[in-house]
Structures are given as structure tokens and as C-alpha cells.
Amino acid sequence: MDENILNNFLSELKRGTQTIAILKLLSDSQYGYSLLQSLQDRNINIEAGTLYPLLRRLESQGLLRSDWDTSESRPRKYYVLSDEGHELLKRLVEEWNQLNNDMNRLLKGEK
Amino acid sequence: MNDYIERYVYAVTKRLPEKNREEVGKELMSMIWDMLPEQPTDEQIEKVLYDLGDPRVLASNYQEKKHYLISPVWFEDYIRVLKIVLIVVGSVSLIFGLYGALIEAAGANPIEAFAEAFAAAISGFFDGMFQAFAWVTFIFALIDWFDKSPKKAAWKVQDLSKMPKETSVYFSKRKTIVSLIITAIVGTIMLYFVYNNQFYFFYWENLHSDAPTIFASVFTDVATRRYFAFMLVSFAFDIIIHVMKLYYGRYNVKFAAEFTIQKVFAFIVTLLFVMQADLLNPMFVDEMVSKFSANPARFEEGFHAVMIAIAALTGLGIATEIIKTWILSLRSDGVRTPSIKEKLEQMK
Numbered sequence: 001m002d003e004n005i006l007n008n009f010l011s012e013l014k015r016g017t018q019t020i021a022i023l024k025l026l027s028d029s030q031y032g033y034s035l036l037q038s039l040q041d042r043n044i045n046i047e048a049g050t051l052y053p054l055l056r057r058l059e060s061q062g063l064l065r066s067d068w069d070t071s072e073s074r075p076r077k078y079y080v081l082s083d084e085g086h087e088l089l090k091r092l093v094e095e096w097n098q099l100n101n102d103m104n105r106l107l108k109g110e111k
Numbered sequence: 112m113n114d115y116i117e118r119y120v121y122a123v124t125k126r127l128p129e130k131n132r133e134e135v136g137k138e139l140m141s142m143i144w145d146m147l148p149e150q151p152t153d154e155q156i157e158k159v160l161y162d163l164g165d166p167r168v169l170a171s172n173y174q175e176k177k178h179y180l181i182s183p184v185w186f187e188d189y190i191r192v193l194k195i196v197l198i199v200v201g202s203v204s205l206i207f208g209l210y211g212a213l214i215e216a217a218g219a220n221p222i223e224a225f226a227e228a229f230a231a232a233i234s235g236f237f238d239g240m241f242q243a244f245a246w247v248t249f250i251f252a253l254i255d256w257f258d259k260s261p262k263k264a265a266w267k268v269q270d271l272s273k274m275p276k277e278t279s280v281y282f283s284k285r286k287t288i289v290s291l292i293i294t295a296i297v298g299t300i301m302l303y304f305v306y307n308n309q310f311y312f313f314y315w316e317n318l319h320s321d322a323p324t325i326f327a328s329v330f331t332d333v334a335t336r337r338y339f340a341f342m343l344v345s346f347a348f349d350i351i352i353h354v355m356k357l358y359y360g361r362y363n364v365k366f367a368a369e370f371t372i373q374k375v376f377a378f379i380v381t382l383l384f385v386m387q388a389d390l391l392n393p394m395f396v397d398e399m400v401s402k403f404s405a406n407p408a409r410f411e412e413g414f415h416a417v418m419i420a421i422a423a424l425t426g427l428g429i430a431t432e433i434i435k436t437w438i439l440s441l442r443s444d445g446v447r448t449p450s451i452k453e454k455l456e457q458m459k
Contacts, residue, residue: 032138033145049164052142053172056135060175076145077138 018046020096022054023089026064029080055079063088113153116143119160126170135173181251185258189251193244195357200243201236202288203295203350208235210299280362280443291353298346305342308335312395326402327394334390341380348373367433367440374429381425385418 021044025035032052039046058064063085069076081089120139124132146159163169181189209232304310310330313323352373359366384390391414400407 031145032142047164048142048146048162049169050172052139053169056138056173057175074141074144075137076141 014044017096018044019054019058020089020092022046022051022058023063023081023085023092026079026081026085027089029067029078031069031076031078035079058085113156115153115156115160116140119143119163119166122166123170123173126167127173131173179255180248181255182259185251185255189247192251192358193247195354196243196247197240198288199291199350199354199357200239202292204239205232205236206292206295207299208232208239210296211235278442278445280439281360282356282362284357284360287353287356291350294349294353298349302339302342302346305335305339308332310335312399324402326398328392329395331389331392334384334387337387338380338384341383345377345380348376362436362440362443364440364444367437370436371433374433378426378429381422385422390418391415 018039021039021042022035025038030038032055033048035055036046036048036051039051055064055066059066059079063082064079065082066077066079069078120136120143123139124136127135143159143163146162147155151159209228211231308328308330310328311325312329313325315323352370355366355369391411396407396410396414399405400410
């Protein structure tokens with residue numbers, strides 16, 4: 001089997017789930033690199049070059065809020081889920097569970 | 112410590128809109144430092160930057176909208192039209208270049224003349240290709256831009272083009288291109304003669320004479336100059352019709368309508384030319400009359416009769432072509448009802 005084809009399918013399959021994971025992990029405030037590490041600890045491999053722009057996009061969509069913490073020697077930007085983000089996450093999780101059930105039934109060959 | 116981090120951040124932010132640069136730069140800088148240990152070595156910095164990837168890609172990830180000159184929705188159409196236009200413009204400009212340069216170089220050493228003409232044709236060819244490429248791209252970029260505007264009406268099923276029927280009659284691509292090239296050559300030669308009013312009547316008085324006897328130009332300068340603009344437009348129409356043939360690929364009613372307009376226009380132009388009161392050059396009449404000791408009034412009458420006959424024959428030819436095109440187009444679109452004979456054949 002062509003590894004390239006597999007990788008294309010995998011990255012397409014993972015793309016949507018990564019967003020759910022990011023939203024979930026940002027229920028508590030985190031800065032970019034710590035979020036990246038939390039994701040990697042959970043086996044969700046997203047590249048830094050993809051994650052950072054994605055955070056900005058989610059913020060511009062009003063799903064995240066951000067704050068600069070300047071108390072440390074180096075300033076850090078912390079991201080946290082907004083009310084709208086919480087609402088979206090709840091809906092996405094419901095959809096995810098539904099999808100999971102449906103897919104499992106399908107893959108097990110049930111009707 | 113090297114300055115790779117600053118340079119990397121700059122390489123990203125310079126590709127972003129002005130308003131985001133400062134914020135993204137600050138954020139990126141802090142994230143890069145987060146990824147590094149205290150007192151990083153040059154190697155560690157390089158590794159982190161390679162992990163972040165090509166700054167061009169990162170910048171494009173930061174762009175909220177994807178920017179296209181011609182978006183994927185239009186790209187196929189763009190390539191299709193571009194191909195046709197490049198074939199047409201390429202062949203026409205090559206011929207024009209060669210032909211124009213040969214006329215200019217006339218009289219010079221033939222090898223030099225040919226080399227010069229060849230060089231001119233090549234440069235004309237590239238010039239034409241670049242122009243065509245630029246214009247097609249520009250027009251498609253405009254189409255794409257308008258297409259994105261929110262006012263745009265949604266597509267309708269009624270707009271879908273008709274299925275090519277089994278009855279479809281196709282244009283031969285090769286024949287069309289050959290015809291296009293011939294039209295271009297003959298058209299330019301005609302335009303050249305009309306512009307310079309070089310319609311000469313000449314003949315050899317006897318088999319042994321070297322030079323023919325040449326008369327004054329048949330037409331007056333005024334009449335041919337007046338006619339030139341019409342002929343130019345008619346010529347452009349003819350070229351456009353050829354391009355439409357390549358574009359449609361098969362006869363259809365829309366093509367038939369366009370073809371009719373072009374031919375009728377061409378016919379009107381011919382009629383206008385023939386019917387000009389000051390068409391005939393008096394000097395030419397004088398020379399003819401004295402040469403053949405003819406009656407001037409009879410000569411002019413005869414001349415007009417010949418011109419009208421030419422116009423009538425042209426009209427007849429055009430009418431035949433139009434009728435043929437309509438029959439084939441109606442058949443191609445499956446509009447024309449089959450004849451009884453065809454019905455009988457179907458029943459078998």
C-alpha cells in the first residue's frame with residue numbers, strides 16, 4: 001500500500017478531532033507550548049506550525065480568549081475557552097459520541 | 112547566539128497583513144522561546160525552527176482566507192480557454208510576424224531577409240503569447256472576483272449546457288486551425304492592399320514582352336480608405352468565429368446565430384464597398400478607355416455590373432453557408448425533426 005495515500009487519509013481523519021482535543025484541553029488556561037506538550041502527552045501529534053496559527057483562528061472566531069502574562073521574565077500568551085467555545089465544545093462532543101456509536105455499529109457489521 | 116529566531120519571525124510576519132504583524136510576531140517569538148531550554152545552543156535553535164517548518168507555509172497557515180488569483184472552481188475553465196487562446200494567438204502571431212517582416216525586408220538579400228523575418232516572427236510569437244496569457248489570466252481573475260461577490264445569483268439547473276447528443280456534428284479541429292491560418296494570411300494581404308489601395312489591373316501585351324502593362328489603381332484612395340475600418344472589423348469577426356468553433360467544438364444554435372451575424376456583416380461590408388459612388392478611379396477609366404477605345408459610359412456601366420455580380424455571388428455563397436450551418440446546428444442540437452425517411456429507418 002502507498003504510504004502517501006495512507007498519510008493523506010490519516011491527516012484528513014485527524015484534522016477535525018484535533019480541534020475537539022484543543023478545545024477540551026483549553027477548558028483550563030494554557031500557553032501555546034504547554035498546550036502542544038499536553039497534546040503530545042496524549043498521543044495527539046499536531047505540528048507547532050499548525051497549532052499556533054490554529055489558535056489565532058479559533059480566537060478570531062470568538063471561541064477562545066487570550067491574555068498576555070507579563071509577570072514572568074518572558075511574556076507568554078495564555079489561551080482559554082470562551083463561553084461560546086464551551087457551547088461549541090459541548091455540541092461537538094455530543095456529535096462525536098454519536099458518530100463514534102454509529103461508526104462502531106457500522107464497523108462491527110450491525111444493522 | 113545567532114539571530115535566526117528574529118530572522119525567522121520576520122520571514123513569517125512580512126508575509127502577513129500589516130495589522131497582524133506585531134501581534135503574531137510577539138506571539139511567535141514567545142512560543143519559540145518556550146520551546147527552547149534556558150541558554151539554548153545554536154543547534155537547539157535551528158532544530159526548533161526546522162520543527163516549525165518553512166516560514167512561507169507557516170505564514171500561509173496564519174492567513175485566515177486562502178488567496179487565489181483564480182480559485183479552483185474556475186481553474187479548469189481557465190486552463191481550457193488558455194489552451195485554445197494560446198494555440199490561436201501563437202499561430203496567428205507567428206504568421207503575422209513572418210509575413211510583416213518579409214514585406215518590410217523585401218528587396219534585401221534573401222538570406223538576410225529571411226533571417227530577419229524569422230527573428231521578427233519569433234519575437235512576435237512570444238510577445239503574442241505573453242499578451243494572450245496576461246489577458247486571459249486578467250479576465251479570469253476578474254470573473255473569479257465577481258463570482259465571489261455575495262450578490263451573485265446561485266447556479267440554476269436551467270443553465271446547464273445541453274448534453275452532446277448522438278446527433279452532434281463536430282467541427283474538425285485541424286480544419287478549423289488551417290482555415291484560421293488561411294483567413295489570417297488572406298485577411299492581412301487584403302487589408303494591406305486595401306490600406307495602400309493597390310488594386311492594379313495589368314496584362315502582358317504579348318508573349319515576348321518582359322514587363323506587363325500596368326494601369327492606374329482601379330479604385331480611388333478615398334473609397335478604399337473609408338472602407339478600411341469596416342474591413343478590419345469584419346476581419347476581426349471572422350477570426351472570432353474561428354475561435355468560437357474551437358471553443359464550442361460542435362455545431363449548435365448559438366454558434367449558428369453568431370455565424371449568421373458575422374456573415375451578414377461581412378456581406379454588408381462588401382455591398383457598402385461596391386455601392387460607393389466614388390469607387391471607380393477616373394484615371395483608370397481614362398486609361399482603359401483610351402487603350403481599348405471604348406465608350407466611357409458603357410465602360411463604367413459594365414464595371415458596375417461586374418461589381419454587383421461579384422457582390423451577388425458573394426451573397427449567394429454566404430447564404431448557402433448560413434443555411435448549411437443552421438441545418439447542421441439544428442441537427443447537432445437535436446431540434447430538427449427527422450424526415451420520414453429517417454423515421455422509417457429507425458423503425459426497422
